[in-house]
Amino acid sequence: xxxxxxxxxxxxxxxxxxxxxxxxxxxxxxxxxxxxxxxxxxxxxxxxxxxxxxxxxxxxxxxxxxxxxxxxxxxxxxxxxxxxxxxxxxxxxxxxxxxxxxxxxxxxxxxxxxxxxxxxxxxxxxxxxxxxxxxxxxxxxxxxxxxxxxxxxxxxxxxxxxxxxxxxxxxxxxxxxxxxxxxxxxxxxxxxxxxxxxxxxxxxxxxxxxxxxxxxxxxxxxxxxxxxxxxxxxxxxxxxxxxxxxxxxxxxxxxxxxxxxxxxxxxxxxxxxxxxxxxxxxxxxxxxxxxxxxxxxxxxxxxxxxxxxxxxxxxxxxxxxxxxxxxxxxxxxxxxxxxxx
Amino acid sequence: xxxxxxxxxxxxxxxxxxxxxxxxxxxxxxxxxxxxxxxxxxxxxxxxxxxxxxxxxxxxxxxxxxxxxxxxxxxxxxxxxxxxxxxxxxxxxxxxxxxxxxxxxxxxxxxxxxxxxxxxxxxxxxxxxxxxxxxxxxxxxxxxxxxxxxxxxxxxxxxxxxxxxxxxxxxxxxxxxxxxxxxxxxxxxxxxxxxxxxxxxxxxxxxxxxxxxxxxxxxxxxxxxxxxxxxxxxxxxxxxxxxxxxxxxxxxxxxxxxxxxxxxxxxxxxxxxxxxxxxxxxxxxxxxxxxxxxxxxxxxxxxxxxxxxxxxxxxxxxxxxxxxxxxxxxxxxxxxxxxxx
DNA sequence: TTGTATGCGTTATCAT
DNA sequence: ATGATAACGCATACAA
Numbered sequence: 001x002x003x004x005x006x007x008x009x010x011x012x013x014x015x016x017x018x019x020x021x022x023x024x025x026x027x028x029x030x031x032x033x034x035x036x037x038x039x040x041x042x043x044x045x046x047x048x049x050x051x052x053x054x055x056x057x058x059x060x061x062x063x064x065x066x067x068x069x070x071x072x073x074x075x076x077x078x079x080x081x082x083x084x085x086x087x088x089x090x091x092x093x094x095x096x097x098x099x100x101x102x103x104x105x106x107x108x109x110x111x112x113x114x115x116x117x118x119x120x121x122x123x124x125x126x127x128x129x130x131x132x133x134x135x136x137x138x139x140x141x142x143x144x145x146x147x148x149x150x151x152x153x154x155x156x157x158x159x160x161x162x163x164x165x166x167x168x169x170x171x172x173x174x175x176x177x178x179x180x181x182x183x184x185x186x187x188x189x190x191x192x193x194x195x196x197x198x199x200x201x202x203x204x205x206x207x208x209x210x211x212x213x214x215x216x217x218x219x220x221x222x223x224x225x226x227x228x229x230x231x232x233x234x235x236x237x238x239x240x241x242x243x244x245x246x247x248x249x250x251x252x253x254x255x256x257x258x259x260x261x262x263x264x265x266x267x268x269x270x271x272x273x274x275x276x277x278x279x280x281x282x283x284x285x286x287x288x289x290x291x292x293x294x295x296x297x298x299x300x301x302x303x304x305x306x307x308x309x310x311x312x313x314x315x316x317x318x319x320x321x322x323x324x325x326x327x328x329x330x331x332x333x334x335x336x337x338x339x340x341x
Numbered sequence: 342x343x344x345x346x347x348x349x350x351x352x353x354x355x356x357x358x359x360x361x362x363x364x365x366x367x368x369x370x371x372x373x374x375x376x377x378x379x380x381x382x383x384x385x386x387x388x389x390x391x392x393x394x395x396x397x398x399x400x401x402x403x404x405x406x407x408x409x410x411x412x413x414x415x416x417x418x419x420x421x422x423x424x425x426x427x428x429x430x431x432x433x434x435x436x437x438x439x440x441x442x443x444x445x446x447x448x449x450x451x452x453x454x455x456x457x458x459x460x461x462x463x464x465x466x467x468x469x470x471x472x473x474x475x476x477x478x479x480x481x482x483x484x485x486x487x488x489x490x491x492x493x494x495x496x497x498x499x500x501x502x503x504x505x506x507x508x509x510x511x512x513x514x515x516x517x518x519x520x521x522x523x524x525x526x527x528x529x530x531x532x533x534x535x536x537x538x539x540x541x542x543x544x545x546x547x548x549x550x551x552x553x554x555x556x557x558x559x560x561x562x563x564x565x566x567x568x569x570x571x572x573x574x575x576x577x578x579x580x581x582x583x584x585x586x587x588x589x590x591x592x593x594x595x596x597x598x599x600x601x602x603x604x605x606x607x608x609x610x611x612x613x614x615x616x617x618x619x620x621x622x623x624x625x626x627x628x629x630x631x632x633x634x635x636x637x638x639x640x641x642x643x644x645x646x647x648x649x650x651x652x653x654x655x656x657x658x659x660x661x662x663x664x665x666x667x668x669x670x671x672x673x674x675x676x677x678x679x680x681x682x
Numbered sequence: 683t684t685g686t687a688t689g690c691g692t693t694a695t696c697a698t
Numbered sequence: 699a700t701g702a703t704a705a706c707g708c709a710t711a712c713a714a
Contacts, residue, residue, distance in 0.1 A: 001484055003460070005691055016701040021693060032699060049460040053403065054691035056394035057706045064445075077431045077641060081624050086427035089446075090418045097447055102462065104405075105430075105446045106438055119344070119390040121443065143342055228628050257628045264630060283422050287569050287598045289605060289630040300418060346707055357685040362709055373683060395707035398690045 004048045013042035024050065062122040063101050065310065067092055068114060070130035071107040078107050082254065083282040084299060085129060088150070091303020092127060099311055108132070113139045125310045128152075131196065146313035148306050153195040160313055161324040162306045166197050169295045169329045170204025173249045173277045176293070176331055178212045181340030182247035182275060185209070188234045188259055189251040190226035201251045201279065220245060231258020232265070238274070239266030246274060246340065253278040253285045253294055260288065260336070271338035281332050290335030302327050345389045354383035365391065403463040404442050406651065408433055409455060411471035412448040419448050423595065424623040425640060426470060429491070432644020433468060440652055449473070454480045466651045469493075472537065487654035489647050494536040501654055502665040503647045507538050510636045510670045511545025514590045514618045517634070517672055519553045522681030523588035523616060526550070529575045529600055530592040531567035542592045542620065561586060572599020573606070579615070580607030587615060587681065594619035594626045594635055601629065601677070612679035622673050631676030643668050 006024075010017040015035050022030045023039045031039075042048070056062040067089060070079040080086050089105065096103050104121060108114050113136055118126065125146040140147055141158050149161045177185050185205075192199050202221070209216050220242070222234040231250060235258060238245050250256035256278030260270045270276050270290065278285060281296035309325065312318035347365075351358040356376050363371045364380045372380075383389070397403040408430060411420040421427050430446065437444050445462060449455050454477055459467065466487040481488055482499050490502040518526050526546075533540050543562070550557050561583070563575040572591060576599060579586050591597035597619030601611045611617050611631065619626060622637035650666065653659035 001460075003691085006693095007691080010701095017692080018694080018701060018703095019699085022700090025693085030699070035699080049457055051398070051463065051691050052461045053394040053397035053463055054706090055693075057392070057398055057708090058691080058693040059706085062394065077435045080421075080427045080431045080434075081424065081641075083422065083424065083427075086421045086424075090421045093421075093447060094418045097450070102445045102447060102458070104443045106434060106443060109438070116390055117443070119342075120393045122392065122394055254628075260630060261628065261632075284625050284628075287595075287602065287625075287629075289601060291602075300422075344707085347709095348707080358708080359685060359710075360683090363684090366709080371683075376684080392707050395690090396709080398692090399707080399709045401690085 003051070004046045006048070006050070008046055009039065009042045009048050012046060013038040015039060056122045060122060062124055064121055064123050065092075065096055065101050065103050065307075066114070066118060066121070066123045066126035067103050067105045068108055068126065068128045068130070069105070070132075075107075075110065078105075079130070080105075083284055084252075084254075084280055087283065087299040088129060088303040088306075091300035091305075092307045093303075094300075095304045095307035095311075099307075101311070108136065115139045115143055118143045118145060125314050127306050127310055131193075146310055148310045148313070150302075150306060151197050153197070153200070155324075160309050160318075160322070162302060162309060163324045163326055164297050164302075164329055165326050166200030167204040167207070169279060169297070170201030170249070170251070171208045172204070172329060172331055173201075173279060173295050174205045174208035175212075176333075177247040177249060177275060177277060177337065178208060178214070180247075180275065180337055183214055184242075184244040184246050185214075185220065186234075186238055186242065186245045186248045187221040187223075187251070188231060188248055188255055189221070189223050190230075190255075192221075192223055198251055205249060226252050226255060228254050228258040228261070231255035231260075232262040233258075235259035235262020235264075236266050237262075239263050239268045247337070248274060248276045249279075250276065251279050253280045253282045253292060256292055256294065256336075257284070257288055260292075271336050275337040277337055285332075286334065288336075293334045293337045294332050296330045296332045298327055344392070345387045347389070347391070349387055350380065350383045350389050353387060354379040356380060397463045401463060403465055405462055405464050406433075406437055406442050406444050406648075407455070407459060407462070407464045407467040408444050408446045409449055409467065409469045409471070410446070416448075416451065419446075420471070424625055425593075425595075425621055428624065428640040429470060429644040429647075432641035432646075433648045434644075435641075436645045436648035436652075440648075442652070449477065456480045456484055459484045459486060466655050468647050468651055472534075487651055489651045489654070491643075491647060492538050494538070494541070496665075501650050501659075501663070503643060503650060504665045504667055505638050505643075505670055506667050507541030508545040508548070510620060510638070511542030511590070511592070512549045513545070513670060513672055514542075514620060514636050515546045515549035516552075517674075518588040518590060518616060518618060518678065519549060519555070521588075521616065521678055524555055525583075525585040525587050526555075526561065527575075527579055527583070527586045527589045528562040528564075528592070529572060529589055529596055530562070530564050531571075531596075533562075533564055539592055546590060567593050567596060569595050569599040569602070572596035572601075573603040574599075576600035576603020576605075577607050578603075580604050580609045588678070589615060589617045590620075591617065592620050594621045594623045594633060597633055597635065597677075598625070598629055601633075612677050616678040618678055626673075627675065629677075634675045634678045635673050637671045637673045639668055 278294035619635035626633040
């Protein structure tokens with residue numbers, strides 16, 4: 001298909017290319033109603049489609065947003081298999097497309113950072129999911145680019161952040177267990193890093209315990225990686241070596257499902273013998289057997305908010321760097337927590 | 342950050358911009374080893390990053406691949422929540438990035454098709470997942486663009502296609518049930534459309550039945566939509582109204598999980614009372630309780646193949662339009678099928 | 683082997 | 699209000 005250019009349109013309409021450009025970009029008061037008509041007519045007839053590369057070259061706006069998500073440990077694939085990321089991305093894409101933007105979805109290769117991509121493509125902005133090493137953020141700052149960080153506790157004024165109240169979430173989950181009469185409550189989680197999402201949830205867990213006058217037992221926290229496999233391992237461990245544990249708070253639904261599996265394999269039933277509560281409310285949470293009780297964080301909706309936030313930062317609508325935007329959390333009671341009362 | 346251009350590099354290296362461009366694009370025998378050295382040196386020092394928009398303008402190559410996946414029924418979001426798509430996309434992205442390409446992931450708005458996007462962004466190629474209406478493909482053909490269709494039975498010479506032997510898959514699943522002594526075997530599936538993936542699986546189902554001398558009973562096929570919810574509905578129906586059904590072949594793991602839930606809710610156990618087999622081997626299949634027996638189709642690997650295939654079509658390595666590439670299928674026996682023998 | 687000059691499609695500046 | 703025209707950054711045909 002041969003390309004129809006702005007020049008073709010201008011000739012057809014009998015005006016200059018500048019005029020066409022004006023109506024294309026809706027420059028108010030620069031063109032007479034009459035030319036607008038003619039130009040629009042010509043555009044229709046010729047089926048003109050603007051070239052974004054040329055646009056990008058001419059005015060440094062690409063209508064392209066970079067979305068970065070973590071990769072698997074071997075760096076070979078995106079972590080999109082994790083429903084958390086894929087659901088979040090859904091929310092982002094919907095909002096972006098609706099606003100006339102496109103999304104370049106990618107991971108970052110260690111070694112060369114994201115700066116390259118950002119410059120190569122003239123990105124208008126970026127949304128970063130996951131946690132990376134310090135140098136990555138430093139680099140990001142150099143490119144003066146509107147950026148939205150997801151679930152980050154890095155409070156740098158250069159970035160916008162969309163988060164949740166993780167401490168509260170951890171508290172909510174643990175309290176729910178306590179309210180159902182549980183006292184031996186394990187925490188199964190990924191590595192607890194300083195100022196990380198998980199640390200906050202861990203803090204919430206401890207707060208709920210303390211508030212209820214329960215003893216915090218470090219042996220009851222199982223800390224390794226945020227995977228189904230580790231959950232399974234921990235579940236087995238709990239079943240065999242910790243008879244006093246009657247409930248588990250897993251800081252991610254994936255882990256929770258693993259815990260359930262581990263428990264089952266060791267002959268324990270959920271919630272008959274041990275109760276389990278997750279975190280995230282992934283779409284698969286409702287599909288598990290029994291359906292998983294968990295903490296909902298409206299993932300797709302947050303994706304949409306992130307995109308909205310970025311878009312506002314791009315056209316300067318938004319204030320410089322507002323406080324992190326926190327979406328509300330809520331408990332979703334399904335079938336994996338049994339009342340001991 | 343101010344942009345470093347090819348001109349800056351040329352000045353720094355004391356050569357022409359053409360020379361720089363040559364070494365950038367590895368034009369063999371056009372430049373002396375000496376200039377190569379100098380240019381590379383300058384590039385390093387200035388941290389030069391090429392502008393892909395400019396490149397795209399100059400030679401019509403964007404290093405951009407469009408990846409299209411279906412949207413939810415209300416058109417509001419990508420179907421990326423479906424693990425099949427997200428896993429497939431993982432495979433695509435990995436291969437693409439490794440080859441220096443980026444991926445624009447999006448759905449298609451009904452009304453305006455994909456032609457716009459393709460032209461606007463000067464896409465080098467596209468990978469299309471899912472089934473769309475005829476007009477969509479017609480449009481695609483107009484843009485003379487290398488295209489890979491996934492799981493399509495549209496045999497048009499303009500497209501490459503990466504598929505699986507769906508008929509065989511349906512056969513494999515059903516035979517497994519039969520080999521375990523089942524004779525009342527239901528099929529739970531999305532709409533069976535002519536020349537669609539599901540029809541082939543359906544055909545495989547019937548072939549296995551016939552081969553075993555079993556009567557095909559149209560009342561045993563539950564046909565509506567490929568969702569967990571419909572599976573649940575069908576599971577309930579089966580539990581209450583079809584006592585002679587002892588096994589279910591669901592044409593997707595998501596549906597299979599739904600069936601299990603429906604069965605459970607009606608007081609039936611899986612596989613105690615009813616056996617279930619799925620299709621796809623999504624990563625969540627192994628996480629279900631009990632873990633789902635299913636037909637594996639190496640999803641991520643297929644994504645990678647699709648990308649590879651597209652890349653070859655782009656640089657003309659590949660033959661015109663070869664026969665569809667079919668990846669092998671395999672049965673994954675886990676815990677949802679019980680032997681009746 | 684190297685450099686000059688032109689074009690790619692668009693926007694923006696400046697006259698008119 | 700409208701129209702020439704110069705950027706934008708890069709690749710390439712052609713000249714040297």
